[in-house]
Amino acid sequence: MAVSVKEVAAEAGVSVGTVSNVLNRPQVVSEHTVSKVTAAIEKLGFVRNDAARQLRAGRSRSFGLVVLDARNPFFMDVTQGAQHRALDNGYTVLMGASDNSLSTEQQLLDLFEEQRVAGVLISPLHSDLSRLWRIREAGTPVVLVDRGSGDRSFSSVSVDDVEGGRIAVRHLLDIGRKRITFVGGPQSIEQVQHRLTGAQSVLAQAPDAVLEHMPTKNLTVLEGRAAGERILAMDPAQRPDGIFAANDLLALGILQALVMSGELSVPEDIALVGYDNIDFAESAVIPITTVRQPAEEIGRTAVDVLLREAEAGDQAVREQFVFTPKLVIRASTVAPSQAR
Amino acid sequence: MAVSVKEVAAEAGVSVGTVSNVLNRPQVVSEHTVSKVTAAIEKLGFVRNDAARQLRAGRSRSFGLVVLDARNPFFMDVTQGAQHRALDNGYTVLMGASDNSLSTEQQLLDLFEEQRVAGVLISPLHSDLSRLWRIREAGTPVVLVDRGSGDRSFSSVSVDDVEGGRIAVRHLLDIGRKRITFVGGPQSIEQVQHRLTGAQSVLAQAPDAVLEHMPTKNLTVLEGRAAGERILAMDPAQRPDGIFAANDLLALGILQALVMSGELSVPEDIALVGYDNIDFAESAVIPITTVRQPAEEIGRTAVDVLLREAEAGDQAVREQFVFTPKLVIRASTVAPSQAR
DNA sequence: CGAAGCGATTGAAACGATTCATTTTTGTGC
DNA sequence: GCACAAAAATGAATCGTTTCAATCGCTTCG
Numbered sequence: 001m002a003v004s005v006k007e008v009a010a011e012a013g014v015s016v017g018t019v020s021n022v023l024n025r026p027q028v029v030s031e032h033t034v035s036k037v038t039a040a041i042e043k044l045g046f047v048r049n050d051a052a053r054q055l056r057a058g059r060s061r062s063f064g065l066v067v068l069d070a071r072n073p074f075f076m077d078v079t080q081g082a083q084h085r086a087l088d089n090g091y092t093v094l095m096g097a098s099d100n101s102l103s104t105e106q107q108l109l110d111l112f113e114e115q116r117v118a119g120v121l122i123s124p125l126h127s128d129l130s131r132l133w134r135i136r137e138a139g140t141p142v143v144l145v146d147r148g149s150g151d152r153s154f155s156s157v158s159v160d161d162v163e164g165g166r167i168a169v170r171h172l173l174d175i176g177r178k179r180i181t182f183v184g185g186p187q188s189i190e191q192v193q194h195r196l197t198g199a200q201s202v203l204a205q206a207p208d209a210v211l212e213h214m215p216t217k218n219l220t221v222l223e224g225r226a227a228g229e230r231i232l233a234m235d236p237a238q239r240p241d242g243i244f245a246a247n248d249l250l251a252l253g254i255l256q257a258l259v260m261s262g263e264l265s266v267p268e269d270i271a272l273v274g275y276d277n278i279d280f281a282e283s284a285v286i287p288i289t290t291v292r293q294p295a296e297e298i299g300r301t302a303v304d305v306l307l308r309e310a311e312a313g314d315q316a317v318r319e320q321f322v323f324t325p326k327l328v329i330r331a332s333t334v335a336p337s338q339a340r
Numbered sequence: 341m342a343v344s345v346k347e348v349a350a351e352a353g354v355s356v357g358t359v360s361n362v363l364n365r366p367q368v369v370s371e372h373t374v375s376k377v378t379a380a381i382e383k384l385g386f387v388r389n390d391a392a393r394q395l396r397a398g399r400s401r402s403f404g405l406v407v408l409d410a411r412n413p414f415f416m417d418v419t420q421g422a423q424h425r426a427l428d429n430g431y432t433v434l435m436g437a438s439d440n441s442l443s444t445e446q447q448l449l450d451l452f453e454e455q456r457v458a459g460v461l462i463s464p465l466h467s468d469l470s471r472l473w474r475i476r477e478a479g480t481p482v483v484l485v486d487r488g489s490g491d492r493s494f495s496s497v498s499v500d501d502v503e504g505g506r507i508a509v510r511h512l513l514d515i516g517r518k519r520i521t522f523v524g525g526p527q528s529i530e531q532v533q534h535r536l537t538g539a540q541s542v543l544a545q546a547p548d549a550v551l552e553h554m555p556t557k558n559l560t561v562l563e564g565r566a567a568g569e570r571i572l573a574m575d576p577a578q579r580p581d582g583i584f585a586a587n588d589l590l591a592l593g594i595l596q597a598l599v600m601s602g603e604l605s606v607p608e609d610i611a612l613v614g615y616d617n618i619d620f621a622e623s624a625v626i627p628i629t630t631v632r633q634p635a636e637e638i639g640r641t642a643v644d645v646l647l648r649e650a651e652a653g654d655q656a657v658r659e660q661f662v663f664t665p666k667l668v669i670r671a672s673t674v675a676p677s678q679a680r
Numbered sequence: 681c682g683a684a685g686c687g688a689t690t691g692a693a694a695c696g697a698t699t700c701a702t703t704t705t706t707g708t709g710c
Numbered sequence: 711g712c713a714c715a716a717a718a719a720t721g722a723a724t725c726g727t728t729t730c731a732a733t734c735g736c737t738t739c740g
Contacts, residue, residue: 002398002456002478004726015690020728030688045478050454051400052726054391055695058342071416080411092451095435111432114390116342134385138342221619252623279561280620283592285627344696355720360698370718392696395725 003046012040023048054116062092063306064112065145066105066122068189069219070097072249073278074295075123078145081299082121089307091118098125100186100218109135119306121145126188129154141309141316145302146293147190148322155309157302157321161191164291164325165198168244168273169211171289171327173202175334177242177271178209183227183254184246185215192219192246195275199244212240219246224253231270232261241270242333248274248281251288255332259285272332287330294323343386352380363388394456402432403646404452405485406445406462408529409559410437412589413618414635415463418485421639422461429647431458438465440526440558449475459646461485466528469494481649481656485642486633487530488662495649497642497661501531504631504665505538508584508613509551511629511667513542515674517582517611518549523567523594524586525555532559532586535615539584552580559586564593571610572601581610582673588614588621591628595672599625612672627670634663 009016014033021029022037029037040046054060063086067075075097083093094112098105105125112120119141122132132154136142144156172180182199184192196213203211214230216223227250231239245251251274258264258272266272266286274281277292301321309316349356354373361369362377369377380386394400403426407415415437423433434452438445445465452460459481462472472494476482484496512520522539524532536553543551554570556563567590571579585591591614598604598612606612606626614621617632641661649656 002726005728006726016727017690017692017729018688021689024728028688033688045474047450047453047478049395049456049726051391051394051456052695053728055389055395055697055726056728058695060391071413071420073411073413076411076416110387113387116389116391138385138387221623252620256623280592280623283561283596283620283624285623285625287625342696345698346696356697357699357720357722358718361719364698368718373718389696392725393698395696395727396698398725 002049003044004049005046008037008040008044008046011044012037059116059118061090062094062115062117063119063121063303064108064115064117065093065095066108066112066120066124067095067097067145068123068125069099070095072219072247072276073280074247074276074293077278077295078299078302081296082303083299085300085303089303091303091307093121098123100125102126106131113138113140116140119143119310121302121306123147124190127190141306143302143306143309146298148320149318152318152320155305155316155319157298157305157323159293159298159323159325161194161325162198162201164275164293165195165200165244166202167198167325167327168195168275168291169199169202171329171333172242172244172271172273173206173209175242175267175271177240179212179240180209180242180244181212181214181231181240182244182246183214183216183224183250184219185217187215189219195244195246216246216250219250221249221253221256224250224255225257226253228254228257232257232263239264239270242273243270244273244275246275248276248278248288248290250274251290251332252280252284255284255286255288267331267333267335274332277328281328282330284332286332289330289333290328292326292328298323342389343384344389345386348377348380348384348386351384352377399456399458401430402434402455402457403459403461403643404448404455404457405433405435406448406452406460406464407435407437407485408463408465409439410435412559412587412616413620414587414616414633417618417635418639418642421636422643423639425640425643429643431643431647433461438463440465442466446471453478453480456480459483459650461642461646463487464530467530481646483642483646483649486638488660489658492658492660495645495656495659497638497645497663499633499638499663499665501534501665502538502541504615504633505535505540505584506542507538507665507667508535508615508631509539509542511669511673512582512584512611512613513546513549515582515607515611517580519552519580520549520582520584521552521554521571521580522584522586523554523556523564523590524559525557527555529559535584535586556586556590559590561589561593561596564590564595565597566593568594568597572597572603579604579610582613583610584613584615586615588616588618588628588630590614591630591672592620592624595624595626595628607671607673607675614672617668622670624672626672629670629673630668632666632668638663 005016005019009019086093096108123146132142148158149156274288274290277290281288281290345356345359349359426433436448463485472482488498489496614628614630617630621628621630
């Protein structure tokens with residue numbers, strides 16, 4: 001059914017080698033032959049078989065990207081950035097979400113290995129990177145995304161999450177909040193851990209304030225809503241007056257729960273800070289103060305680093321990019337009247 | 341560098357055919373041999389080369405999915421549904437967004453053809469389906485997603501957008517609005533066209549109401565904000581008292597513009613209806629009334645249909661799935677006091 | 681006029697897994 | 711101990727593209 005170079009060659013009256021040259025190095029083929037072959041390709045509707053190309057080449061022209069959650073706009077932005085930069089360099093991005101499941105992460109990596117991807121971009125679920133070591137040892141470069149590499153053994157493109165935690169909580173203290181709750185989990189996600197660490201480090205300097213940690217199973221709107229309900233169920237004396245959510249989806253969920261109940265107002269009773277600055281944080285019931293991460297730039301930079309590693313092969317230099325997060329203040333911490 | 345079956349065979353002291361059998365039909369191989377081969381695979385860290393498999397098999401175990409906008413949560417949900425159902429059947433989904441660019445759509449289809457995908461799921465940008473005809477004639481099944489096939493020449497899984505437009509506008513009329521504006525574009529997107537058609541059909545029955553059409557370049561929050569500003573700039577006497585946005589992203593943008601200006605209140609001055617029921621519509625400044633589409637189910641069903649077509653080969657039966665949209669009423673059309 | 685040089689073209693080998701017709705081994709019954 | 715069937719294992723051929731050493735035709739030069 002499918003047309004192959006062989007048939008194109010027959011149709012054009014040349015050899016298969018020539019057809020291949022027309023496809024890959026038209027400069028070395030005479031103009032006349034090029035046009036004959038092009039005509040034959042057109043006539044027969046020939047489409048290159050990528051599997052055969054890859055088999056010969058030994059590797060594909062794709063990168064594999066594993067994100068934590070495909071439905072989180074933050075990761076969509078990272079993906080978008082990566083995809084564009086990859087395309088500019090003639091590469092394709094295979095994207096998959098680990099969705100908080102270690103086995104899904106493994107499956108995706110298996111898949112990428114079978115596809116012989118030219119490189120792996122990954123925001124790993126936990127801190128055991130042994131699988132990634134093996135992949136790299138097999139010759140496939142690996143770059144950590146949105147996550148630093150503690151010992152610098154991998155290249156990484158990330159944002160200083162500890163600092164992000166600090167500026168979020170410092171802001172809550174600045175506006176006079178004393179009972180802060182950090183909502184987020186699971187702890188196995190390093191980003192969550194670091195944001196909490198940052199929060200704690202600021203609290204250590206504020207003797208009259210306290211920090212609680214309310215863990216969640218994941219970082220979704222649904223979990224946020226559940227957390228919000230837990231807060232509503234608390235004894236009013238125990239309730240926080242400031243919440244730092246590990247990401248904007250959680251913050252959105254918390255906000256929904258609080259607003260729907262009608263019992264507590266934001267920011268008066270409880271100030272709320274999210275993380276990521278997804279587009280939707282701005283259009284929330286009460287626009288959410290958040291910590292901005294340059295999502296698309298992370299994606300772009302990660303691909304750049306990967307390209308460099310792929311280029312350099314064995315003696316690739318590990319690169320660590322750490323972006324600095326920025327606080328975006330909105331109505332969820334500062335009432336509009338105050339804001340102006 | 342990479343380990344092949346040949347090396348595994350040597351290590352295990354068997355032939356390559358046997359290794360292949362262990363991989364694909366372990367029942368026909370003796371237990372003892374299976375364990376020898378498995379051990380060799382383990383020891384050498386063998387990973388199947390998918391390119392070689394595909395080359396032999398003639399087609400891949402992937403479907404290609406082309407959506408209109410990867411950053412629209414609606415399409416993310418469709419993708420999620422498709423991905424899950426595909427995975428359950430041992431398939432993988434390659435996703436790409438056409439992003440309102442015909443050439444990007446073409447590029448994606450080129451890519452999918454080169455990869456010899458087992459099927460194409462697509463939400464096409466416009467109504468010229470000739471390219472899709474050719475793909476199908478080459479033996480690759482094609483299913484239209486979120487879009488009907490006018491002449492039923494393609495299988496499709498969609499939602500009745502005309503009806504969606506009707507229920508949205510009927511609702512606006514029901515709450516007493518007379519000057520309705522449909523915000524959305526480009527017209528080349530069939531979904532937009534149909535929603536408008538539905539809106540017009542209802543208006544035709546309401547002699548005292550009028551419908552304007554405010555076109556947009558695409559269906560993003562940004563375009564929505566621009567549209568909102570155009571509305572704010574209008575002569576108050578000309579302004580609509582009800583807006584039907586072609587999707588929730590637009591609605592979100594419009595809402596942002598209106599709320600930020602502080603001049604007009606929603607729903608009192610202007611009632612707003614969106615489309616898709618993305619999660620974020622619920623957590624908007626003013627929760628948005630919207631028309632719900634069963635996104636994940638669309639994705640799942642589309643894969644089911646594709647699997648059936650792939651199975652049936654030439655004598656595949658075309659299937660048309662049309663889901664019925666449902667109105668979800670929220671504060672953007674009915675003030676909370678009224679709602680209770 | 682023959683040799684050298686040059687660009688254009690050729691075609692066989694290679695990539696790695698799978699298939700399948702054949703061969704080899706094992707097991708059973710007499 | 712033998713015949714025969716069933717089970718297990720083999721290995722050459724195949725998929726479609728790319729690569730590259732070899733060849734072909736021409737022109738140019740001594």
